[in-house]
Amino acid sequence: MKYIFKFPDIGEGLDEGIIVAWLIKKGQAVKVGDALVTMETDKVVTDIPAPKDGIISNTFGKVGETIHVGEALVEIELEGIEGAQAQDENLKVEAVEEEGAGVVGTLEIAGNNAVLSASTEGVVAENSSKLLNRKALATPVARAMAKDLGVDINSVKGSGPAGRVMKEDIINFSKQKSNYSQAPKSGVSLTENSAEVEVVQMSQIRKTIAKNMIQSKHNAAHMTLFEEVEISELDRVRAKFKKPFADKGAKLTYLAFVIKAVALSLKKFKALNAEMDMEKGIMIYKHFYNIGIAVDTDKGLVVPVIRNADKISIFEIALKISEFSEKARLGQITLDDMKDGSFTITSYGSIGGLFAVPVINYPQAGILGVGRITQQPVVKDGQLAVGTVMPLSLSVDHRIADGGETARFINQVMAYLAEPVSLIMD
């Protein structure tokens, strides 16, 4: 009994992927969960696991080829299932696929905390597919017309008896839709390539960023606090350890210290490491301190997560940062790399900008922005001196963290950074 496994919808809103590497060969036995193939999508590089036990009888597509969701990936000879029973098995799987459920369940997807959050998308897709299964009351002509015009009849409000969707509703709906896409001003169409504008399709990563930004701005009550911390001492320590770290393959940046300082501060101010579920009416305080760091890539922003930053050494943190930078550059950050963050740091200062109002990586409680470090006149012990100043911008979800808690938290972070030796004292 052969089973055709198709490239599943991995719950990321992706519709295609490129084969990076085959991890199995024809004739090889696989078990459920064994990695079959590494696929690169717009967002991540991820391994696709086997859905069933069996022997690989065929693979489809060569390395570098693009495979669309729903296209065949591998053919598996199922073990111990023959004849009619085998057919049943096949029918069962087909039925599941037809419901549009895909095989999301077999894939581990990114947690809520990654910017490229995947799980909420998965949930939404499931809900909306349930909604779609509910057949709208509509007239035969309205149905035919909706199909023809590519209108989702379930999203049209019906004006007929008992909310029946009528022909006119479809006409109005599609008119409205075309109105939206019309050029807002000037009379020149801005949706087509011309001398004035270049029009490109949004990448998946851009769509995800856009969606997450709006979700955050929509759901969280943003409040931002600005501070400056004098870090001459930190600067000295960093200069001192830069070379030995580099010898062991880690670039020691200010960020490594900031991550450590934040992780330790979060342990003291639990609201900043929490999230809120208003629907369920609960607060979730996390006992893990996984710090996401925003990394700029040519495709867009990704946020890999440094796990247990409170427990690991600054060297290990520095090493992890170097590793993520390299992976990001190669486009190899995986969904696993991005999941389970509990707080995020965005270090734009290395590029430019003193202060910013960072957008919270929802549903986390806070995000710390690190600005450009400058030499500034500072007063030390009543004397004017040249200081090294790091600007900090802390955005919190004011629903979760109150002003006092937020101020005390940033004071703690500043204290760690001003006196780096304290990082090993707590």
Place this chain on the structure above:
Amino acid sequence: MYDLVIIGSGPAGYVSAIRAGQMGLKTAIIEKNVIGGMCLNWGCIPSKAIMESAKLFDRIANDSNRFGIDGIDKKAISFNWNKAVKRSDGIVKKLTTGVGFLLKKNGIEVIEGEAKILSANSVYVSNRTIETKHIMIATGSKSPEVMSSIEAFVLEPTQLFKEREMPQNIVVLGETPTAIELAQAFNMMGKNVSIVVPTESVMPFADQYLVDHILAKLKKDRIKMVFNQNFDNIDSIYKEGKLTFGEEQVDCDLVVNSKRRIAIVPSSEIAIDLDEKGYIAVDENCETNVKGIFAVGDVNGMSYYAHVGSAQGMHVVNFIQGIQQKLDLKKYPLNMYTVPEAAQIGYTEAEIKAQGIEYKVSEFPMSANGKALTEGHNEGFVRILSETKYGEVLGVQILAPNATDMIAEAAAYMEMEATVYDVAQTVHAHPTISEVFMEAGFEAVDKAIHK
């Protein structure tokens, strides 16, 4: 303070009153004559009762022998007008009593007298002023007057169905389906009938295809047609049992006025706008220029059909209760009680052409239908006009012995925006005349089976 005062208890008024009562509105209905109005008392119902007598007489006289009944001597049987009218009166009485009962049951106050509108919120009737939130004018229509110096020579429809001596030569005036219906009924009773039409054709709202068939049928029935003759006084053209129109003459002992009807506008102290033809001007919800005053049925000139008046009235009741719906006259059947009956719904072919819609005509003839043949009615057809892209049913015309009942199916298709595929997939029982509808559906989708 009433929620609604309705002026006129015809099918527009009394149906609205019952609906309003059901919805809990404090409602009064004012009637100056008899409950039921034109339709129940002098129109739809009596004319159908008389038509049935005429059809039966015609069948006995002309079809008995062919259908296997011996012993009927055509010369020995005659049509008894007065007995037919008595039977009709009995039906009318039963129905009007029924309406009276329904009004009472739904808590409607019936006020006798002639109403005068005083303001948007008050009506004067029988020496009292009634305060109300809304007023519905459902006063109906009447025939435009045709004068004659000879008494009872020109009969209005209200005077027609009464016991009397019926003369041999009858002239029916008018372009309306009712004029043709009455002419055919008289013709079947054995009268010599002419129709004098003020316009150049008949049945103004009907598809030309139906009109052509009816005109051909009238010719076959030997009913004389005189077109383009409009007058409001008969004296100048009447002389010694003949009406003269130029070189043409028709025998005439009695004139039945069935010309297109005009509005009966109630007296009012406030200005209620009329349109250029004298009907009360209304918007898409049948509201007049005065907020809170509505006009439904014949009086607004949109249609002369009882069921349209009822539908408009119920729409208004819903409207004042905040229930928003759309009145679409194109989804109401037009019934014409000719012989055979004609009925249509939706757009006519000319209207579809004018809109530039690509369409298909699918027709199936009565002559290929078993049930129609067994009944001896092989005249007629079902004709479906459908839009080519989605197959939406845009219009239906039926000529059949029971066309006015068969059109209900088309009305359902129109109401639900059905396509010819739905028509073709709807199984119709055999043997029935309704099968013709399904065959026309097959024809629209592909090919009829029995053609």
